[in-house]
Amino acid sequence: MISLFDMQRVDRLLCLGAHPDDIELGAGGTLMRLIGQNPGLQIRWIVFCGADPVRAEEARSAAAIFTAGAGGVDIELHGFRDAFLPWQGDQVKQVFEAAKKSFTPDLILTHQADDRHQDHRLISQLTWNTWRDQPILEYEILKWEGDLGRPNLYVALDEQLCRRKVQQLLDTYATQRSRHWFSEDALLALLRLRGVECNARHAEAFYARKLRW
Numbered sequence: 001m002i003s004l005f006d007m008q009r010v011d012r013l014l015c016l017g018a019h020p021d022d023i024e025l026g027a028g029g030t031l032m033r034l035i036g037q038n039p040g041l042q043i044r045w046i047v048f049c050g051a052d053p054v055r056a057e058e059a060r061s062a063a064a065i066f067t068a069g070a071g072g073v074d075i076e077l078h079g080f081r082d083a084f085l086p087w088q089g090d091q092v093k094q095v096f097e098a099a100k101k102s103f104t105p106d107l108i109l110t111h112q113a114d115d116r117h118q119d120h121r122l123i124s125q126l127t128w129n130t131w132r133d134q135p136i137l138e139y140e141i142l143k144w145e146g147d148l149g150r151p152n153l154y155v156a157l158d159e160q161l162c163r164r165k166v167q168q169l170l171d172t173y174a175t176q177r178s179r180h181w182f183s184e185d186a187l188l189a190l191l192r193l194r195g196v197e198c199n200a201r202h203a204e205a206f207y208a209r210k211l212r213w
Helices: 022-037 053-066 085-102 118-130 159-172 184-197
Strands: 012-017 042-047 072-077 107-111 136-139 153-157 202-207
Touching: 012 022, 012 118, 022 042, 022 053, 022 107, 022 136, 022 153, 022 159, 022 202, 042 053, 042 085, 053 072, 053 159, 085 118, 107 118, 118 136, 153 159, 153 184, 159 184, 159 202, 184 202
Parallel strands: 012 042, 012 107, 042 072, 107 136
Antiparallel strands: 136 202, 153 202
């Protein structure tokens, strides 16, 4: 497949997730590949619904694992109420504005706009509302709502990296292991499916609404 997006030119990466584990589920493999190709990568990592202390600790541990080897990492957890993010929109927008003033990314990873989870949709909407001159890739998350769509940008990943991504998720997020979709076979299946779609063995998929060449 033809690529018009040069990941090796990414020096500053902004990762946005509504909940602990969102970023890793949607883009964990891409993150690790980016760090491998860009050893000096600077990462700003923001999670919005991190009020629960157990979940917050999981999020910090996972972020540290998934960003290992980066040039610098700033992990930021906020305590907004899970599942009620749209009704806290004014305060959430303030976090976006503060991030905009303090960090200028070369690439932004955020939720996909048509996600059926209300918290995910708000983060996507505010991403586009806040940043107008940076490439934005929207990641997908496997869950019971059945909202997987037709992505248009793929990051090919080798099998070893995919298995490492999944194992790190399972090891770190003990609170999520009871969810029927949070399992090795389900997570690897999506990576394999997206790989088939882009003529690779495995891949993570994204929505690229606008890219400039």
